[in-house]
Amino acid sequence: MKTRGQDSTVSDTGQKPAIQVICLGASGGPSEESVTAFLVRSVHSGWARGSLLALDAGSHLAPITRILERDFPTVSDGKRIDGPEPTVLTSGPFSGLELPHASARANALHVLRAYISAYLITHPHLDHISGFAINTAAFHATSKPKTLAALPMTVDAIKQHIFNDVIWPNLTDEDGGVGFVTFQRLKEGGDVMVGDGEGRGYIDVVDGLGIRAFKISHGVSTKVAPTHHHRGSISGFPDIPVINETTQFMARTSQPSPRLSATAMDIPCVVDSTAFFIRDDHTALEVLMFGDLEPDSISLYPRNRIVWEEAARKIALGLLRGIFIECSYEDAQGDAILFGHLCPRHLISELQSLAALVAEARATRAMEKSLRKRKRSVANGPDSAKHTVSVHNRKRSRSLAGRSVAKDIRRSSAPGHAASHVTTSPPLGQTLPAAAGLKVVVMHIKDTMKDGPYVGETILAQLQQHEAQLDESGTALGCEFVVAKSGESYWL
Structure with a gap:
């Protein structure tokens, strides 16, 4: 058995990551060529068959082939240069995977058929599903159907508009289809009847990974649907939809003001997308991966805060290691032409909302811990209480003296796939920013296809500039921004 490269999945501190995310497409x-597509796996599960989860698949088999052509160069000028025995890659995103074939394209197909068992789709736009649809032609030799997991709205749209024997053959196992694909309809917010503790609500979709889905807003469509509205919670008027900045939106789009009634409102139809919390079963560590979304500040139906509240609680518990979120345009793009997407100023604003919620969650948690200690001290008597306070003070002094927060979130990049590490140590008496240690991977960059710097570089520079301004005012987020690139992987 042959091997190539060196192992890069262990940090300088010797700590093992919990989740690997491979970027197939970030555009x-x-x-x-490389529109939105990722692969996710539990590191603890290893390269077990069926252990890879595809998060969206705008591009899919083609970038897997490209990565293997780079990291597995076993065909040159049409000639085999390696023998027939399996090869184990020890560098690149697929490090540790045993590949049985001599060519990159044959091994890419092997990865598709043997290791990718489920597709987690955020919404049914073509730049998130086109690779999946085309690649279904390769599913015929698999031992069981591939699973497409999504909220019911996404499943219904894909059934009706893709696998309808018009746009594409019905290769699903519903409505008399061929049976290459089976659907898993997810419950919004998770299934409370499944799991317990922090794992409650998470649905297993592949070996070692559970997910929870939250609906988010991706702008509005051009259709106006009087019956497509969402009920809010305005005091005294429970049937009136909660609309954020509706008047401003209508003015920007030259549409008449909506007719507000106790039961319905004629407004443009909200385009739904999804944010997924993906949890490693072994360590309980998580990543948060968004589909396309717009900022709450200009949304007709703001829903990001619900996701941020859950994320803040997990950050306070030390469970959330990274966020994958879109930032499609640079700041020059006006609000009226964001088309349901984010730009740096709005991404920073959304992360500020998250940071505020993290601070609240940490304060609440600290108060709860203090109350529990006080109750234990009272229960054990006054002498015990004095001893507890004394021990606590000594421990706290030692902790502050040597306090450091190590980032065990690692990013591997081509071609050497080397990991990056940052360690942050606040001065005594100071606290870290709420989002310190959090990796924010920016994706869904809309390329201008013009001469000059890649728009992703501009977006990253603007995010860093916003962060520098926040730092000057003493309100820095403290997170690390990374622009995703096809062929990279991220260890969290």
Whole structure:
């Protein structure tokens, strides 16, 4: 058995990551080459068959082939240069995976058929599903159907508009289809009847990974649907939808003001997308991966805060290691032409909302811990209480003296796939920013296809500039921004 490269999945501190995310595509178009697509796996599960989860698949088999052509160069000028025995890669995103074939394309197909068992789709736009649809032609030799897991709205749209024997053959196992694909309809917010503790509500979709789905807003469509509204919670008027900045939106789009009634409102139809919390079963560590979304500040139906509240609680518990979120445009893009997407100023604003919620969650948690200690001290008597306070003070002094927060979130990049590490130590008496140690991977970059710097570089620079301004005012987020690139992997 042959091996190539060196192992890169262990940090300088010797700590093992819990989740690996491989970027297949980070673009939002217009080029179709590497649009949104990721692979996710539990490191603890290893390279077990069926252990890879595809998060969206705008591009899919093609970038897997490209990565293997880079990291597994076993065909040169049409000639085999390696023998027939399996090869184990020890560098690149697929490090540790045993590949049985001599060519990159044959091994890419092997990865698709043997290791990717489920597709987690955020919403049914073509730049998130086109690779999946085309690649279904390769599913015929698998031992069981591939699973497409999504909220019911996404499943219904894909059934009706893709696998309808018009746009694409019905290769699903519903409505008399061929049976290459089976659907798993997820419950919004998770299934409370499944799991317990922090794992309650998480649905297993592949070996070692559970997910919870939250609906988010991706702008509005051009259709106006009087019956497509969402009920809010305005005091005294429970049937009136909660609309954020509706008047401003209508003015920007030259539409008449909505007719507000106790039961319905004629407004543009909200385009739904999904944010997924993905949890490693072995360590309980998580990543948060968003589909396309717009900022709450200009949304007709703001829903990001619900996701941020859950994320803040997990950050306070030390469970959330990274966020994958879109930032499609640079700041020059006006609010009226964001088309349901984010730009740096709005991403920073959303992360500020998260940071405020993290601070609240940590304060609440500290108060609860203090109350529990006080109750134990009272229960054990006054002498015990004095001893507890004394021990606590000594421990706290030692903790502050040597306090450091190590980032065990690692990013591997081509071609050497080397990991990056940052360690942050606050001065005595100071606390870290709420989002310190959090990796924010920016994706869905819409390329301008013009001469000059890649728009992703501009977006990253603007995010860093916003962060520097916050730092000057003493309100820095403290997170690390990374622009996703096809062929990279991220260890969290």
